[in-house]
Amino acid sequence: MDKNLPDASATNRKLVVWSLGLLCILQAALNISLRLALYSSDAPDCDAVIRNLTEERDQxxxxxxxxxxxxxxxxxxxxxxxxxxxxxxxxxxDSRDNCLQKVADLVIINSKEENEFIRQFRRLFWIGLTDKEKEGIWKWVDGTLLSTTSSFWHRGEPNSYFSTDEDCGETKFNEVEDNWNDEKCHWQKFWICEKMEA
Structure with a gap:
């Protein structure tokens, strides 16, 4: 064998090492490219995240x-x-006028939980319910009709007792769940104003 000719196995080894080095460089470049692509498409915009958090904090x-x-x-x-x-x-x-001056209105009871909340005060309160407009058609102060599924009339109420005009709603029988009563609107009662959270 001629000593001036390079050894084939040594050449092959160099070629393999050089190829492996090139593959490592290509793999690293590919990893960097993929990370940049993923980061830019999926990562949230830091400025937007900061803006959102600032808005939530201010709210x-x-x-x-x-x-x-x-x-x-x-x-x-x-x-x-x-x-x-x-x-x-x-x-x-006059109770309703007082509520309106407070930029509120007489309470509108929308649920059993809200009725329970009001019952806990154990007083006779005017609520925002009336049939002044048309006898027997009960409406809340916002104009919505009273739903039969979310009313809490006491047994036998409303009844316009002895054919008198009892056109305004109140809480009265607070020891029971169905505690509403119809009453003469000129009577003096406590009242509850309600203001929705802004």
Whole structure:
């Protein structure tokens, strides 16, 4: 064998090492390219994330400020609404005017849970329910008709007792779940205002 000719096995080894080195470089470049592609398409925009978090923080601060403001004025919070429980008595119309001055209205009871919440105060309260417009057609102060599935009339109510005009709704029989009564609107009662959370 000629000593001037390179050894075939040594050449093959160099070729294999060189090929492996080239494959490692290509693999690293491919990994970097894939990571960049994935990062740019799936990763959230950091500025957008920061903006969203800042907006959420500011919204929570506003809600907390509103909550503090209303609770300091004597409002009670329950399930996305603030409630003002009066400490004096007025007619139904004067009670409603008082609520409207507070940028609220007489309470509209939409659920069993809300009725239970109001029952816990154990007083006779005007609620935002009336049939003044048309006898026997009970409506809430926002104009919606009273649903028979979400009403809590006491047994035998409403009844316009002794054929008198009892056109305004109140809570009365607070020891039982069905505690509503119809009453003469000029009577003096406590009342509850409701303001939806902004």
């Amino acid at each position: 929570l601060k506003r809600k907390l400020k509103t909550f503090d403001h209303y609770t300091q004025e004597g409002w009670v919070y329950f399930r996305s609404s603030f409630y003002f429980i009066s400490s004096d008595t007025k007619s139904w119309a």
